[in-house]
Amino acid sequence: MSARGREPTHRPAVLVVNTRSGGGKVSRFRLIERAERLGAQVTVIGEGQSASSLAQAAIEQGAEVLGVAGGDGTVSAVAAVAAATGHPLLVIPAGTRNHFARDLGLDIRNPARALPALLHADSARVDLGVVGSRVFVNNVSFGIYAEALLEPGYREAKARTLASIAPAYIEGQHRVEATVDTPWEAIDFPQVVLVSNNPYQLSPPRRVGCRFALDTGLLGALVIKRPPEPPDLLPTLHRALRQQAGADPAETGVITWSAPQVVLHGAVPRLPAGIDGEPIELSLPVRCEIRPGALRVLVPKRRTGVRRRLTRPADFGVGG
Structure with missing residues (x-):
């Protein structure tokens, strides 16, 4: 778990969005427009682009908070970048099953309810799974x-x-x-x-x-x-x-x-x-390992699906 304390507000945030996830949830819940209204910069994964490369580019351009809207496969790609660079991750459950978001206590029926964490959020440390060079959140x-x-x-x-x-x-x-x-x-x-x-x-x-x-x-x-x-x-x-x-x-x-x-x-x-639902071939032997507390996540202060105390108080915000 993260230590108690207030974080500075007005932190530049970039939201990496997979519009192909979840049968059109990004469009149906107007996630791009809502995120921009809260001050986040939005980058949509285009043809031939990867979530991880866009997340890495966002860090290089000064993002201090990484957000991701998509399913577990997209989330794990951005989470790997966030963990490697020490940046906090904000998850918007815009996929089909959203296992990781559900277990963070987020409302997977209405992904827009995760967006207030762009302004004020609780922070927590969670584990990441690793297999070879790949991270998995689920x-x-x-x-x-x-x-x-x-x-x-x-x-x-x-x-x-x-x-x-x-x-x-x-x-x-x-x-x-x-x-x-x-x-x-x-x-x-x-x-x-x-x-x-x-x-x-x-x-x-x-x-x-x-x-x-x-x-x-x-x-x-x-x-x-x-x-x-x-x-x-x-x-x-x-x-x-x-x-x-x-x-x-x-x-x-x-x-x-x-x-x-x-x-x-x-x-x-x-x-x-x-x-995390994405097909791949792995070289043997396959070693699956855990990285305790490798990822810092940001979650809204009010979470309808929370099942346990996950958080330590902290304030986060984006410029605007």
């Missing part, structure tokens, strides 16, 4: 079901789509071509490996996939050793997760633990993965 996933697994309100359409490819999944065609070390044993060719920046809640059902803390200094790890049988694929996975506390992994096929590092290794040269 998770790194391996295996076709990893992302769907921790969606609390998955849609029936999603369940049907996943069930349609269940035969290949059951036959092991979608296994992770690697070995993951756990505190109990090394698991060869698991079905799913998911590593999160701080551990997820696995119960009750409506809290599955939420993080009540972002500053534990630990990664959350989840491995599914074998697939459940169709046709109730996702419900079976969710039941296994809810039963995991105190259950025998040999019976559930699910292993969860917390650690500062998680390692996958194997014979294949590269492993398909998702970093």
Whole structure:
């Protein structure tokens, strides 16, 4: 957590915006106009541009606060720059799922409610996950079901789509071509490996996939050793997760633990993965690590979704 104290006001802020995120939330909530009205400079990610390069350019041009409007993938790119340069980050949840923003206590239904932090904000230190040279604010996933697994309100359409490819999944065609070390044993060719920046809640059902803390200094790890049988694929996975506390992994096929590092290794040269929902291939061995308190975040003083005390008082502002 950051130390108590007042920060100087009128700090130049640049908001990096991904207009393609979240099905048009940036336009629907008029985020660009509202941010500019509060004194922020807005830069929109264009064709062939990256969020990280725009964030770095903003720092070089004198920005003292970095903002980002987009989904977890865009947020992680700007967060990496903010952490590396020691600048605070303000998150506007303009993506589809907005896991990181949700766990910061932001209102993910109305991203405009995060904008007042441009004028007056609370400040906190949170952890960042790192895999190779990449930062992740939410998770790194391996295996076709990893992302769907921790969606609390998955849609029936999603369940049907996943069930349609269940035969290949059951036959092991979608296994992770690697070995993951756990505190109990090394698991060869698991079905799913998911590593999160701080551990997820696995119960009750409506809290599955939420993080009540972002500053534990630990990664959350989840491995599914074998697939459940169709046709109730996702419900079976969710039941296994809810039963995991105190259950025998040999019976559930699910292993969860917390650690500062998680390692996958194997014979294949590269492993398909998702970093905060963005597809990538990673060279083996894959080392996922935690950087405690690496990122300073700014959040509005009133947060409708807050689940824990996250903040230390501090005033921030932008010129205008």
